[in-house]
Amino acid sequence: MGISHYIKDIGRGARGARAVTREQAQDLLGQVLDGQVTDLEIGAFCIAMRIKGESADEMGGFLDALHARTRKFAAGSRPTVVLPSYNGARRLPVLTPLLALLLAREGLPVLLHGMRTEARRVLASDVLEALGIAATHAPADPSAELPAIAPGSVAHIATGELQPGLARLLAAREVIGLRNPGHSVAKLYAPCAGPCVLVTSYTHPEYAGMLQECLQGRGASALLSRGLEGEVAADPRRMPRYDGFVHGAHRVLQEQQAGTASSVEGLPEAIDIATTADYTRRVLAGELPVPPAIAQQVAFILQIVQALEAAPAQTLLARSA
Numbered sequence: 668m669g670i671s672h673y674i675k676d677i678g679r680g681a682r683g684a685r686a687v688t689r690e691q692a693q694d695l696l697g698q699v700l701d702g703q704v705t706d707l708e709i710g711a712f713c714i715a716m717r718i719k720g721e722s723a724d725e726m727g728g729f730l731d732a733l734h735a736r737t738r739k740f741a742a743g744s745r746p747t748v749v750l751p752s753y754n755g756a757r758r759l760p761v762l763t764p765l766l767a768l769l770l771a772r773e774g775l776p777v778l779l780h781g782m783r784t785e786a787r788r789v790l791a792s793d794v795l796e797a798l799g800i801a802a803t804h805a806p807a808d809p810s811a812e813l814p815a816i817a818p819g820s821v822a823h824i825a826t827g828e829l830q831p832g833l834a835r836l837l838a839a840r841e842v843i844g845l846r847n848p849g850h851s852v853a854k855l856y857a858p859c860a861g862p863c864v865l866v867t868s869y870t871h872p873e874y875a876g877m878l879q880e881c882l883q884g885r886g887a888s889a890l891l892s893r894g895l896e897g898e899v900a901a902d903p904r905r906m907p908r909y910d911g912f913v914h915g916a917h918r919v920l921q922e923q924q925a926g927t928a929s930s931v932e933g934l935p936e937a938i939d940i941a942t943t944a945d946y947t948r949r950v951l952a953g954e955l956p957v958p959p960a961i962a963q964q965v966a967f968i969l970q971i972v973q974a975l976e977a978a979p980a981q982t983l984l985a986r987s988a
Contacts, residue, residue, distance in 0.1 A: 670695050670704050670712060678715035686719070692728025696848070700736050700832030713839055713847035720873075721851055723880035729852045730885065737830045738805055740822075742861020743776050743815035746888070746975050748968060749857045749865045752781035752823075753837065753850060754897025755788030756938040762900040762961060763791040764798065765947045766866075767821045769957065769965050775972060776816035779823040780858065784840045784850070789940055791898070792823050797944035804828060812860070829858050854899075855881065864971050866964075868894025879910060879917065886915035888975045890968055893923075903958035904928040909967050913974045920967050931958050 673695045676685045687695065698704050699712065721729075740747065748770050752763045767777045779791055792802060800821055805813060805828040816822045827834035833856075836849035855878070857865045867882075867889055869875050875891070882889050891910040895902040906924035910917060933955035935942050949955045957965075 670698055670708050674708070674711050674715055677719050678711060681718055684715070684719040686722040686725055687728070689724045689728040689731070692725040693731040694728075695732075696729045696852070697732040697736070699836055700732060700830065702832060702835070709836065709839055710843060713836075713843055713845065716848045717845050721848055721877060723877050723884060725848075726851060726855065726877065726881045727884055729848060730855055730881075733830060733833060733852055733856060734858075736832070737856075737858050738809070738813055738828075739858045739860040740778060740813040741815040742859070743818065745774070745776060745818050746862040746864050746972050747776045747778050747816055747859050748972070749859065749863050750777065750779045750791075750899055751854045751856055751865075751867065752779050752791040752898060753784055753853050755783070755785070755790040755793075756943065757788065757896045758938070759895060759903070760935060760938045760943040760946060761789055761791050761794060761898060762895060762903065762958075763898050764794040764943070765950060765957075766900040766961060766964065767791070767795070767823075768798075768947065768951055769961065770968060771819050771821050772951070773965070773969060774819050775969075776818050777821045778816055778859070778863075779821065780826055780829060780856065781823075781853075782826040782834055782837060784837050784846075786841065789938055789943060792825070793940045794943050794947060795821065795823050797940050798947060813858075815861075826853065854878075855887075857887075862975055863888065864968060864975060865889040866899045866968060867891055868897075868899045870894065870897050875910075882912045883915045883917055888913050888971060890920075890964070890971055892964070901958075901960040901964045903931045903934060903960050906960055906963065909964075911967060911971050913971060920970070921963070932956055934958065 803824040889912045893907040908923040909920040
């Protein structure tokens with residue numbers, strides 16, 4: 668079959684490109700995930716979508732294709748908090764492991780999934796390994812379900828263990844040098860068979876509306892905000908806007924606060940694995956304070972989890988001022 672007929676639509680430049688339908692997007696990414704297209708077609712797809720940008724319908728179709736082909740974690744006694752992690756540290760330490768462990772301390776099951784898409788980045792999984800939390804591996808039997816994550820614990824797993832085709836698409840970044848639709852899909856990827864709360868983010872403000880529309884359309888329970896250098900953990904120097912979703916029902920939890928802190932108490936300047944792991948350990952031990960921005964993010968996630976556990980989608984909206 669191939670995807671060249673789709674590339675003709677999406678690859679006509681910033682002004683001439685046309686979005687494909689949700690059904691077409693599902694077929695397109697399905698072929699990519701199934702390994703039915705060539706590397707040349709994948710490269711053309713990545714560049715064309717980078718120029719055009721993804722629509723909410725296209726993202727919906729991409730996610731339909733992904734979830735139809737993914738391995739999922741079994742449902743547990745509480746909703747699983749899902750933290751996609753695909754960027755790692757660039758200028759500041761990666762704080763996604765700290766966010767994950769603070770949530771686990773609140774009695775929640777936490778799943779972090781990700782992989783290296785740029786060389787020389789310190790990943791959240793690197794820090795978790797340094798803290799003694801080994802990676803989870805999928806069973807050899809592809810039909811076997813992944814176990815539920817215990818409340819109060821953190822599991823982290825490489826993308827290739829869940830969906831090798833997505834890992835292949837994400838790996839194209841190292842060759843092409845640009846992000847592609849795989850990165851947008853990965854940030855909305857919640858490989859859970861039961862209730863979950865997705866923590867997701869955007870780097871560029873123009874993506875906020877598309878992500879909001881996509882989360883609402885899928886009936887997702889999620890927390891959306893601007894992230895730290897592509898990670899879902901909050902920037903410790905700022906208080907961003909937070910959008911909450913419960914079964915797709917949307918509420919602005921906090922508007923963006925003005926100002927950027929010149930420093931954060933205890934936050935190290937170095938971003939290497941050992942330093943970040945030591946900082947994380949000291950914060951959890953109470954030797955250093957939890958950055959207020961991270962504490963606020965934890966509080967919002969707990970609020971969404973509690974609303975989800977209460978069942979009605981209206982619960983979160985009822986608290987709106």
